[in-house]
Amino acid sequence: MHVIKNIKGIMHHKKTNAIGVFLMAMMIMTVLSRFADSVMIPRVTVCSVQDMKLEYPVEIEGRIKTEGEQAVYCIENLRIAHVFAEKNDLVKKKDPLFSVDMEDLEIKIAQMEQEVRACEIGIAEIENTYQEQVKQQERNLNRAKEDYADILNATQQELDLLYRQMEEARIELEQYSALQPQGAYLEDAAKNEEQKEQTDTQRREELEQKYEEKQRLYQETAASREEALKNAVRQMEDAGTSITKSSSAALQQMEQEKIETSLQQLYHLREENGYVCSAFEGRILECGISTGSITSLDPVFVMEDFSQPFQFEGFIEESASIHVAEGMEGVLEMEREGVILEGVKISRVTEAEEGSCRVIAKLAAESVKKTGNAVLSFTRESKRYANCIPRSSLYNGSFGYYFIKVTEEDTVLGRQLRAEYVSVNLIECNDEFAAVYGNVSEHDKIVVRASKGIKEGDRIRITEE
Amino acid sequence: MNRSILKIVSVLITLAACVISCAPVFLILTGAITGKYELMEVLSGIWNEQGRTDFMLVPSFPTLWGFVELFLDKPEFYIVFWNSVKLTAAIVLGQIFFAVPAAWGFSRWHGAVSSLLYDLYVILMLLPFQVTMLSDYMVADYFAILDTHAAIILPAMYATFPVIIIYRSFQGIPEELYEACSLDNGGSWNMFWRIGVPLALPGIKAAALLSAIEYWNMIEQPLLFLKTPSLWPLSIYLPAVDSEHVPYIFVCSLMVLAPMVLLLFCGKDELRNGIGTLALKE
Numbered sequence: 001m002h003v004i005k006n007i008k009g010i011m012h013h014k015k016t017n018a019i020g021v022f023l024m025a026m027m028i029m030t031v032l033s034r035f036a037d038s039v040m041i042p043r044v045t046v047c048s049v050q051d052m053k054l055e056y057p058v059e060i061e062g063r064i065k066t067e068g069e070q071a072v073y074c075i076e077n078l079r080i081a082h083v084f085a086e087k088n089d090l091v092k093k094k095d096p097l098f099s100v101d102m103e104d105l106e107i108k109i110a111q112m113e114q115e116v117r118a119c120e121i122g123i124a125e126i127e128n129t130y131q132e133q134v135k136q137q138e139r140n141l142n143r144a145k146e147d148y149a150d151i152l153n154a155t156q157q158e159l160d161l162l163y164r165q166m167e168e169a170r171i172e173l174e175q176y177s178a179l180q181p182q183g184a185y186l187e188d189a190a191k192n193e194e195q196k197e198q199t200d201t202q203r204r205e206e207l208e209q210k211y212e213e214k215q216r217l218y219q220e221t222a223a224s225r226e227e228a229l230k231n232a233v234r235q236m237e238d239a240g241t242s243i244t245k246s247s248s249a250a251l252q253q254m255e256q257e258k259i260e261t262s263l264q265q266l267y268h269l270r271e272e273n274g275y276v277c278s279a280f281e282g283r284i285l286e287c288g289i290s291t292g293s294i295t296s297l298d299p300v301f302v303m304e305d306f307s308q309p310f311q312f313e314g315f316i317e318e319s320a321s322i323h324v325a326e327g328m329e330g331v332l333e334m335e336r337e338g339v340i341l342e343g344v345k346i347s348r349v350t351e352a353e354e355g356s357c358r359v360i361a362k363l364a365a366e367s368v369k370k371t372g373n374a375v376l377s378f379t380r381e382s383k384r385y386a387n388c389i390p391r392s393s394l395y396n397g398s399f400g401y402y403f404i405k406v407t408e409e410d411t412v413l414g415r416q417l418r419a420e421y422v423s424v425n426l427i428e429c430n431d432e433f434a435a436v437y438g439n440v441s442e443h444d445k446i447v448v449r450a451s452k453g454i455k456e457g458d459r460i461r462i463t464e465e
Numbered sequence: 466m467n468r469s470i471l472k473i474v475s476v477l478i479t480l481a482a483c484v485i486s487c488a489p490v491f492l493i494l495t496g497a498i499t500g501k502y503e504l505m506e507v508l509s510g511i512w513n514e515q516g517r518t519d520f521m522l523v524p525s526f527p528t529l530w531g532f533v534e535l536f537l538d539k540p541e542f543y544i545v546f547w548n549s550v551k552l553t554a555a556i557v558l559g560q561i562f563f564a565v566p567a568a569w570g571f572s573r574w575h576g577a578v579s580s581l582l583y584d585l586y587v588i589l590m591l592l593p594f595q596v597t598m599l600s601d602y603m604v605a606d607y608f609a610i611l612d613t614h615a616a617i618i619l620p621a622m623y624a625t626f627p628v629i630i631i632y633r634s635f636q637g638i639p640e641e642l643y644e645a646c647s648l649d650n651g652g653s654w655n656m657f658w659r660i661g662v663p664l665a666l667p668g669i670k671a672a673a674l675l676s677a678i679e680y681w682n683m684i685e686q687p688l689l690f691l692k693t694p695s696l697w698p699l700s701i702y703l704p705a706v707d708s709e710h711v712p713y714i715f716v717c718s719l720m721v722l723a724p725m726v727l728l729l730f731c732g733k734d735e736l737r738n739g740i741g742t743l744a745l746k747e
Contacts, residue, residue: 022727023550029536030543037540412541412702414695 038461042419045449045464046406049389049442054382054430056323060359062314064334064371066306067362069285071299072097074276075262078295079104081274085301087287090370091278097301098289100274105266112263119256126249133243140239148232155225162221166214173207281306283371310368312344312361312376321357323380324349330378332361334368341367344376382428385435386442393446394426394434401426401436404454406445406462417462419447419454492520493722496715497531499524504711531712535720539713544695545702546720549681552617552698556680557673559622565669567628569657572635583632590625594685605690616690621680627672634668634739635661671739674732678725 079101085091269276286302289295312332316324326349332341344361352358361376393403400423407420424438445462447454454460496504503525510518535542571583597620605616638661646656662669687701699721703714729736 018727019724019731022724026543026546030540030547033537033540033543036537040538410694412544412694412697414544 042454042458042460043451043463044406044419044447044454044460046445046462047390047393047448047465049387049440049444049446050433051384051386051442052388052433053384054388054428054433054435056380056382056430058316058320058323058330058378058380060314060316060324060376062312062359062374062376064310064312064332064363064368064374066282066304066308066371067311068305068308070280070282070303070305072276072278072301072303073297074098074100074289074295074300075108075265075269076295076297078108080289080291080293080295083287083289083291085278085284085287087284089284090282091284091303092281093279094277096275096277098276100269100276100295102270102274105270105274109263109266109270112259112266115259116256116263119252119259123249123252123256126246126252130243130245130249137239137241137243141236142239144232144236144239148229148236151225151228151232155221155228159218159221159225162214162218166211166218169207169211169214173204173211176203176207276300278303304371306369306371309365310363310371311347312359312363312374314359314374314376315352315356316359318351318355318357321349324357324359325380328378328380330361330376332363332374332376334372334374336372337370339368339374346376346378382435385427387424387437387440388433388435389440389446390448391429391432391434393448394424394429394436399423403436404447404450406447406460417460419456419458419460421456490722493715493718495521495524497712497719498527498529499712499715500526500528500530501712504715508711531716535713535716541702542713542717542720545697545699548614548696549698549700550724552614552683552687553677553680555614555618556621556624557676559618560624560627560676561669561673563622564624564627564631564672565662565665566657568631568635568665569661571628571632572638572661586625586628590629598685598689602689611690612692612696614691614696617683617686621686624676627676630672630675630739631665631668634665637668638664667735667738669739670732670735674728674736674739677728681725682721 081099081101083098084096085098091097280303282303282305284301284303286299288298288302289300324346326346328346329343330346332344333339341363344363346359347362348358348360350358350360359376389403395402395404402421402423405420405422407418409416409418422439422444424436424440427435427437429435445465447460450460499507499521503521507519507521509515567586571579571586601616601620602611604620605611610616610619642660642664643656646660651659682700683698684700687696687698691697691701699717703717703721
């Protein structure tokens with residue numbers, strides 16, 4: 001009985017403790033649950049929507065060079081004795097660039113002098129020939145005029161004579177016709193009708209034939225005179241045609257002048273003992289000669305002229321050219337020379353080879369004294385956008401662009417933060433920010449980074465803002 | 466023969482009634498160890514508002530995953546659980562604190578005023594919450610304690626039901642004991658603390674137990690006074706569980722049931738003694 005009572009007592013004690021154990025277990029589970037929740041809940045970094053301009057930093061690698069390049073030429077077919085400058089060499093004014101072989105130079109001078117003399121002779125011959133032709137023409141013209149006058153006089157007399165004969169025949173015919181009265185004819189007609197009729201007809205026919213013959217003769221003579229005069233006029237015209245002076249003389253003259261010019265250069269070269277010196281300070285870009293080579297029409301040297309203004313020339317890809325515009329200012333850095341220029345303005349942007357653009361920026365005088373490699377850096381700013389979010393917070397899903405916004409909600413756990421997907425339209429973006437429009441507010445908190453993937457409606461915890 | 470048949474029939478009827486009354490608990494137990502998809506299929510009539518809802522006697526694929534998820538992946542469960550513990554404990558302690566002296570007063574001082582007050586207490590006890598709801602709300606609003614636990618705890622601390630139960634326990638104490646105490650120069654406090662409370666302890670415990678059960682399961686008061694979810698007790702958190710988290714409903718239900726079962730298991734003797742004293746006195 002006593003044992004039963006003890007057991008009941010122990011049972012009762014255990015029952016009382018069971019509630020405590022239960023509550024203790026629930027407390028432990030509460031802590032564990034909280035711990036699990038804090039481990040499982042995504043921790044996020046958020047930021048606010050910003051009102052800003054998007055910046056596009058651009059770096060263009062290129063070269064500082066002079067605005068114009070100068071070519072150094074030499075008379076062709078001269079043998080090079082020495083070359084004193086090579087590609088990329090810096091040369092000062094009056095520095096020797098190369099020298100020509102003096103012996104060869106003398107030969108060339110002699111040859112050119114001969115050519116000048118040959119030109120002079122040729123020109124004189126052409127001039128003489130021309131004078132002879134002029135005299136011959138004058139003679140021919142005079143003769144043609146004389147021939148014309150002779151034909152005119154001779155044919156005129158003959159024509160006058162024939163005209164008079166024709167007129168006489170005509171008058172004779174008219175007179176004969178006038179002397180034959182009508183009434184007498186009628187009286188005689190009865191008597192000697194047949195005899196008279198035959199006589200008159202015969203006489204009339206004779207006079208008419210005579211007149212016609214004289215008239216035909218006159219006309220033929222007039223026509224032949226006309227033809228003769230026409231021929232005489234033509235001969236006169238032919239003789240009077242001016243003689244065109246041949247251009248050979250002028251060409252010869254020009255050739256002579258050209259040779260003389262070259263000759264003067266050769267004389268000058270001879271005076272300089274065959275040395276060709278730089279006319280300005282600059283850098284050799286190209287060298288087209290070597291010792292022993294023969295000069296040609298091509299430039300001997302191509303040089304940058306440091307006396308001319310400097311400019312930056314660089315190339316960028318066409319896709320990046322949208323960020324470049326004339327008038328933009330940037331910073332030019334010549335790393336090797338340690339030169340940094342601020343406020344360098346882009347003066348020209350042109351299309352270059354396929355898929356690239358050439359950017360030119362003129363540099364202020366005295367700001368740069370040497371050519372070399374340089375980098376032009378500048379930043380293009382877009383127009384101001386009210387809703388800009390970090391690029392890392394913008395996602396592209398099957399339904400378009402969206403970002404994750406933090407929303408607050410009253411839950412059993414208290415005021416909790418939840419993730420909400422917000423669809424937006426992308427306006428433009430750079431590497432860091434994106435300008436969007438849509439259901440965005442300046443008070444929105446945007447999830448930039450998360451410790452794990454976030455689904456719509458997930459609870460989140462902000463660890464950094 | 467007839468008596469034995471009658472006995473068997475009565476036992477069978479009792480067993481059947483017992484099975485029927487225990488069926489919900491059994492369903493909660495089986496539901497708590499059933500997988501989510503099986504539950505969704507079986508209870509599709511509830512979630513989809515069409516189709517058939519069946520009872521599961523034994524799950525096809527028993528699992529404790531619902532417990533794991535609830536215990537480790539649902540921190541809000543512990544919020545509402547501890548809210549329930551806090552509310553219930555505060556109310557029960559408050560009731561004991563106020564009901565025991567009140568019951569002692571009713572049992573010791575007899576008179577017209579005392580009788581009137583007691584009748585008033587009985588009337589107040591008979592009034593359901595729906596009747597006093599509006600006035601409770603207005604008072605809570607006046608004292609600016611709406612949407613706080615105080616709005617539930619303070620009115621409940623002055624409940625009349627425990628006073629009636631404890632009063633009956635004090636009434637059951639023989640008058641001779643008080644007289645003996647007074648002869649030993651025991652004052653009123655000694656009489657209350659050394660004679661009344663120890664002897665009425667079963668009644669006090671029973672009242673506390675019944676109050677704990679009542680306020681653990683309260684629904685109307687939190688629904689009316691608490692708008693902030695973080696203040697909710699377990700009893701109104703349950704309906705907020707949706708179909709996506711169907712296993713939690715059964716596990717939560719089990720967890721709602723468990724503390725009270727444990728409490729009853731621990732206090733069944735006190736409850737029997739307290740209510741038994743009450744019945745004996747009646």
